[in-house]
Amino acid sequence: MRKFLNARAAALATVLAAAASQAHAQVAQADPQGSSAVLSGVLWLQGTLMGNVATAVAVMAVAAVGFMMLTGRMNWRYGATVIVGCFILFGATTIVSGIRTASGA
Template structure:
């Protein structure tokens, strides 16, 4: 049998991984100057995507998809994709905070 990776390459990769530090993108920094308009726009978008309108639309989408799945007019896999998308959309804040906590630890 041939070796897929030589011992030297494996040792080098292990040493590089052990010496790796925190990435620049993971460092928490203050907002740059002049970003207040962009930041307020993004905050508005977040409020719209996670607000009452989005909740009502998601409830109607899940109800419609569930009814179509029960009557056999939609494949169960596509229906599960819609429902999973709603979970990801509304759970995005929790998912990101979990990733940030894991990256900081």
């Protein structure tokens, strides 16, 4: 059972990593009239959080969690949630794009 879960988790990680590369091919829709200031502020925030800041924080979090898991000071299930959280953070654009496509928007 444990080997099945490990293989399943590895397959999920591979799919999420492959799906994240498709996010750059999205076509932007027209923005509402007068939203340029708000939109530019939100895009700046997204670029900041998804760029170097998020990458540095994710690397430190995964390294710290991995070290604590290896030394037996952290529950493996809690450590896995941190790593899955990093996948969700970096795959957020793809996840939202998939939801919008599924809803027909």
